[in-house]
Amino acid sequence: MPPAPDTGTPPHNGSWVPLYHPLGPCSPSYRGAAAAAAPSLADLLRQDRFRAHRIHGKVSGGFRSSKGSYKEPVAIEETQVHHQAAITIGMGTQSMSSQRIGPAATDDDGTSGGPPPVSQTVVLDTASDVPWVDCVPCALAECPYYDPARSSSYAAFPCNSSACKQLGPYASSCANNQCQYRVAYPDGSSSSGTYSSDLLTITSGNTVSGFRFGCNQNAQAAGGGGPSPTNGFMALGRGAQSLMAQTSSAYGNAFSYCLPQRESDKGFFQIGVPGGASYRFAMTPMLRDPRRPALYRALLVAITVNGQPLNVAPEALAGGAALDSRTVFTRLPLTVYAALRAAFRDKMAAYRRASSPPQTELDTCYDFTGVRYVRLPRIALVFDRNAVVELDRSGILFGDCLAFTANDDDSAPAILGNTQQKTIEVLHDVGGGNIGFRRQAC
Template sequence: MAVVALPLLLLLLLGSSPTALVAVAADGEHEAAQFTVLDMTLLKPHDACSGHRVTPSQNGSWVPLYHPLGPCSPSFKGGAARAKPPSLADLLRQDQLRARHIHRMASGDFRVSKGSRKSPVWLEESQIHNKQRMGIDVKYGSQFSRQQVMHGPAAATDDDGGGGDGSSGESSPGVTQTVVLDTASDVPWINCVPCALAECPYYDPSRSTTYAAFPCNSTACKQLGRYANGCVNNQCQYRVNSTSGPTSSGTYGSDVLTLDSHNAITGFKFGCNNNDNNGDDSSGNNNGIMALGRGAQSLMAQASSTYGNAFSYCIPPRDSEKGFFRIGVPGGAPYMFVTTPMLTDRRSPSLYRAALVGISVAGERLNVPPEAFAASAVLDSRTALTRLPLTAYGALRAAFRDKMAAYRRAPATEEMDTCYNFTGVRFVKLPKVALVFDGNNAVVELDKYGILVGGGEDDHGCLAFTANSNDAAPAILGNVQQKTIEVLHDVADRNIGFRRLAC
């Protein structure tokens, strides 16, 4: 009798209907479909690179993408030599600077910030900025060793420079440099140094037979616009400003850019940075910026005739894994993207924008009025956290807290005000979060690594979103929310695409 009693009692509680059992099972499956489980130990630092979780297709030109401070970086030092990572609070303070910079750009404010570059804020940005970035390795120039016959930089062959055939002898394919992808920048640049070493690890323009500085009256120099910085010895000078002051300045020239063993761009235009106090870290973890903005000087503008005016990238979920960067539009059935129109604001034509119209949490669309998303969202590769209009963030926060009520709350960390103490908890049940864009069912479900940040020594984790001060400023879609999603920027067809689980 005892064996029969429990199922009988269950049937009575369910109204003695077998259909009710099916309903309970269906409800359980529905709930499971609206939640995901995150292993908090995977958020902790690792000293070994596990490579690609998903191997990118060989279609088109692509290169590995990695965190410059992570174990997949060639300059990584693990074990006892590994530098102590910056705290979450430090990273968030830096991210506030980046978001402020993007919001200023979005409003059309390109003025240089006043104040000393030696201020604590400037030093803080220089020291920890790398953690927000994703880098790729490319090769600049055609380099010769000191033992080989050198004839100096190639003379300009026409009005715009562009390099010549160089000297006799056998050249190497260039010097490998780690550059950071920046979708909000227009002018590519790298740190340039005179180098006396036989095997120079840095780019030295005087040792490349294909380098040429642009003359001051060249078309390329005139096209710099607000990035122009005068003329020195009839060589065009550029200047790119950052959040806290001048980031990069020096001579504007061209050389061969080698993306991979099969793809190179001759006469690639870039800035040769000679500013020792630039605002971006130049400690060896990265050596410059690969500008991907919509301006005339960016990589995309220069490569469009060969690869088409499009690129995509996939940010890996963790520092110990690799993603990829690709030039051109991926083809074939496996590359199906959810797309939304690419928008342009005349105040900031270089930024990539799209219409974010809604958010869902655990399958339920938030009740946010359309006017809360009045400004189109900016997609940025270097901002970490997604910034939402104030009203939209308030609704997201309330829904997320409701679904996370089983976990202990923790104090706010800087601007992240929805944090939890996961001490003793390894597997965390997270509600799924999806962003809804304008378009035909343009719903983008975020990966579990794009919902929560933390997992450090204190075992705290926070919702990886924060709020703008009002509903007027545009949302910024940060790189945390872009993790594992191939984000396509198709300028030619004016579309933004999202493909989940790509890396």
């Protein structure tokens, strides 16, 4: 039987939720011209470099690069949310008349009923393990944060609980016999507060009772202390605290997402393996390495430009590729990037190159003034078992520049950024041991 035609939309089952850019018009917190100003390209690249350092550090077991040890940068105002993907969740069973904090959490909380949850906008993070949301107090007149004092199902974990002990390096201290957590980010921001549990609502028919998360009470460091379009981060990593670990028995330890092409579009996020995945997706094995368990990785074996593979030695891609929802630009080993740049420039010879690139990292830019339509070469990523993933046009150029950049050298592995993932449903099937790609899914 031939494969069913791709409809370009996901199945609307109970685990499906819309995905959007936090600062785009599809976001519930969109404020038009009042939305936070986009960072300069230099700032975006700097923060993306911090993110890449973090990913490479997880792969190698420490934050080091060929240019020496990684140093924590000076703290900035807020964790970067531009060019990210977010969803809306519900936290707690909010009761405006209730002012109590629930009893100490156990390791097996039951399902709680009650008033509707508080909607929270959270950024998806596939390289993070501990989910967290901002908690009151906050400095705003209309506080958008989740208030644990108003949730009848909220509970804080005691310091001697197994959940607290399971935090490992994310455990920070004990305060009033309540377990404290801290998650640090390489851009200088952090989230810290009380490790807690409450009812998580993914959709009206899909809830997670006793959901373990960090109740962030350090808003100035992590949220910037001012209006923010997001309320926290939904960790989708492979650690024991992530959403996937907490829902693996119900959803088979799998999730997928599709990042939209434009900020004015919506994508989707889905927990579980989509129906017909075996023939609707280009599948490649998920790399398993007990020394590097934190990331989702696959073996990238080739890159083609207009169907022609780059002329690079096979060992240049031997480190595989880490898939990340928050790195903006795909980063390639130095030799591989140089070959891609040369092939791309050759196919784009008919167009005028920009006199000077806006940043040295994006070094292949064009001046399309007066050009009505730009014919881009086709770029495809080829993974193990011949899983060919042709990129959407929106995944090739960022502005008028080639949306790829290079690692410091050939030792660090590739990172597949979210620009190249646009319009592609990316399936992370940990239970089945595969990563899948479905083109033109959103």
